[in-house]
Amino acid sequence: MPFFFRISALLLFLFLYPSLALADVVVLKNGDTLSGKIVAVTEDAITLEHEILGILTLPKSKLKSDEDTIGVLQPEKKATPGVFGTNFLAGWNRRVALGVKGEEGNDVSLNLNGALDASYEDKDNRLALSGAYFYESTGP
Template identity: 30%
Template sequence: MQRNLIVMRLTTSLFILIPLSLCASFASAATIHLKNGDTLNAPIIAETNESVTLLHDSLGSVTINRSQISEILAEKKAGAPKSDTLKSEEPAKPEDQGLLASGFMKDWSRELDIGLSGAEGNSQKFNLHAGFGADYSDDEDVWKFRTAYDSAQSDNETSQNQFFADLQKDWLRPGSLWFTYAQGRYDWDEFKDWDHRISGSGGVGYQFLKNDTWLVKGKAGLGGNQTFGGNDEKFSPEAILGLDADWKISGKESLSMGTTFYPNLRDSGEFRNISTLDWKISMDAALGIKIGLSNEYDSEAIGDTKENDFKYNASLVWGL
């Protein structure tokens, strides 16, 4: 009877020790630093969110609560990448190849938005909006590029046909909320009292609010615009006073607003104003919806040209 009891105990011990030994042979050795100052060197055979189980040479199987552990150092294996801690490495992000893999605008945030609307029946209507935007920023520079084309037809008669391209660069000052900027813009419009307009300006700006949710900045400077074609070819020197705000509502929703006044320095009381608002909702990393509003006011509009040129659009947005 006693002999059978001894055999049973040995058999039970083997059933316990063999799996533990196998686990230890495949487990990674680690150095465990405890908060009380003790250190344990043993293979880790099991882990949970609350505890770590070791197979120690002297203590056997030991389970330690993670709240008692200050650091876990993995043994560096030959041929394996070195790692100080047992952390799962995040997959490397694919390298940006630039716009359409051309290398141009590499590391910029780029997006294309297109909106279409129409009607067919008692009347024929077709509206098109196509835009492209790109942004880049680092500790020293901020670039912002915007371009868009808008067209509208009703019963085969064109009522809107215009294009613009706008580029602005900010030179940041490390440790300061002040910055300097330069901006250039080209406009073409079939229905204005001019055909082409080129404008440029430069000056200083200040970041009133800058955090993970808001960026609010203002700018002031001097510049001018030159119009070509049509009935109004002239150069107008201008002052510039603008305010821009970007609001990150959530990880998938953002709102951008801006308004800039251009007082005419030659003709007192005359001025231009360009105001924009863009509300964007991202559906995934590469696709979203954008609702855009814009208005340009020109107090010097002549002939059939209206002082206000208001546009609105809803479009799909693709990341490029």
């Protein structure tokens, strides 16, 4: 049973870790950047909630952007790289799900499941792929 717990904890960490990188970015005139969540935008200031510094109200006159839109202050969306640094499925939006369940006691059972969803869209085409696999084993 500890084996299944370790595998589950590892998978949970690997899939939740990338979500820590999601944040809005504000670029100041001196080139410094602040990342956090933009909570309010007024005519002359932006309010940013920073993880360590707390709530910051930044005058737009101190920001590098010439426009008054938040979109300029957010990082540009980069092209999606391929799987594991290859060109396989480059430019596709991908989602992978894995699950492991094991039980020991009077009976021993092992359940595995996996799923892959991928989608691609450009001005001419829209494609979507989806697949799933389920495995179950029981024994004495």
